[in-house]
Amino acid sequence: MVDVSLDGVTKAFGATTALDDVSLDVRDGEFFTLVGPSGCGKTTTLRAVAGFEEPTAGAVRFDGENVTGVPVDERDVGIVFQNYALFPHMTVGENVAYGLRFRDAPGGASRDERVAELLDLVDLSGFEERDPAELSGGQQQRVALARALAPGPSLLLLDEPMSALDARLRETLRRHVKRIQRDLGITTIYVTHDQEEALSISDRLAVMNDGRVEQVGTPQAVYRAPESRFVAEFVGDNNVLDGTVTGREGGVATVDVDGETLRLATPDGSAGDRVTFCVRPERLIRDAASNRLDIDVDTAEFLGETTRVYGTWNDRQVVVRLDDVPETDTLTLGFAPEDATVL
Numbered sequence: 001m002v003d004v005s006l007d008g009v010t011k012a013f014g015a016t017t018a019l020d021d022v023s024l025d026v027r028d029g030e031f032f033t034l035v036g037p038s039g040c041g042k043t044t045t046l047r048a049v050a051g052f053e054e055p056t057a058g059a060v061r062f063d064g065e066n067v068t069g070v071p072v073d074e075r076d077v078g079i080v081f082q083n084y085a086l087f088p089h090m091t092v093g094e095n096v097a098y099g100l101r102f103r104d105a106p107g108g109a110s111r112d113e114r115v116a117e118l119l120d121l122v123d124l125s126g127f128e129e130r131d132p133a134e135l136s137g138g139q140q141q142r143v144a145l146a147r148a149l150a151p152g153p154s155l156l157l158l159d160e161p162m163s164a165l166d167a168r169l170r171e172t173l174r175r176h177v178k179r180i181q182r183d184l185g186i187t188t189i190y191v192t193h194d195q196e197e198a199l200s201i202s203d204r205l206a207v208m209n210d211g212r213v214e215q216v217g218t219p220q221a222v223y224r225a226p227e228s229r230f231v232a233e234f235v236g237d238n239n240v241l242d243g244t245v246t247g248r249e250g251g252v253a254t255v256d257v258d259g260e261t262l263r264l265a266t267p268d269g270s271a272g273d274r275v276t277f278c279v280r281p282e283r284l285i286r287d288a289a290s291n292r293l294d295i296d297v298d299t300a301e302f303l304g305e306t307t308r309v310y311g312t313w314n315d316r317q318v319v320v321r322l323d324d325v326p327e328t329d330t331l332t333l334g335f336a337p338e339d340a341t342v343l
């Protein structure tokens with residue numbers, strides 16, 4: 001397999017800067033996700049790795065070797081796009097075999113053996129003779145995945161492969177893709193605008209915004225310790241608040257927010273400094289000993305295991321997670337000083 005690095009990659013399309021000095025290291029065998037809102041540069045990054053786009057500046061390296069000018073078909077990558085684009089006039093087996101048009105099957109296998117092996121890998125054994133039109137969207141994407149993997153590439157690139165599918169199919173395919181990736185140990189770069197998908201499928205992820213990388217880390221690290229307001233707001237629900245530091249006792253700062261005093265565990269800030277911080281909805285709890293907030297309930301969404309409650313605290317929108325739908329119009333909740341993350 002291969003590790004991939006982008007070193008100061010910039011890509012301009014006329015006056016539009018699609019990528020602005022993007023540097024990333026994707027490790028050998030890793031499932032790495034690029035996530036961010038529409039237009040932030042995810043696809044352009046993936047296309048630069050694939051070789052469809054030549055960077056305006058910077059370099060793409062595979063195992064340390066500069067591949068910036070190397071054409072797509074010499075990069076040893078398998079690619080699956082959003083619109084799975086199986087050939088409708090070919091059977092499933094022929095579609096998978098198409099992945100082998102430039103290369104023999106790895107390990108000296110015959111074409112038919114390799115096709116059968118790949119269909120088995122994506123749980124579609126025996127589907128060789130079917131027409132793509134006879135398959136569900138999720139099955140078609142699995143065939144597209146089998147086709148991309150047929151020549152045994154050392155890098156797999158997936159650009160929103162699930163976005164055309166309904167929620168349930170997406171979840172199933174997500175598990176499939178993750179299992180296959182783990183079984184093969186293939187370095188994978190995955191593009192999605194769906195932060196929940198990114199959190200659930202990745203070993204590590206990069207949150208992108210406006211052509212730049214905002215933060216890279218494991219799903220847990222990015223979720224628990226966002227480093228910017230953008231990441232705090234984009235990844236998961238969040239309560240982003242700001243106030244002014246009024247004092248400090250050791251590692252705990254007292255902060256005035258709209259005339260109320262809150263305590264935050266942070267080494268940052270001294271009296272008079274403005275501070276922005278966030279608190280995850282599930283960290284706002286009923287029996288907190290500190291930082292109590294009186295929240296007016298606006299709406300509650302019952303989600304089964306949990307309920308998402310939108311409310312207002314001092315004219316600020318807040319979001320809370322509870323076990324059940326609240327029975328009162330107001331809630332008094334609090335959070336521990338160490339459950340606030342200063343941005």
Ligand code: ATP
Nearest residue numbers: 013016017018037038039040041042043044045193
């Ligand atoms: P989406 O989730 O909507 O696919 P994205 O994060 O993948 O978005 P890109 O497709 O990489 O974003 O686009 C980044 C920026 O570059 C956008 O402003 C887009 O309009 C612009 N862009 C991308 N490709 C081209 C092109 N071929 N010509 C001109 N501008 C382009």
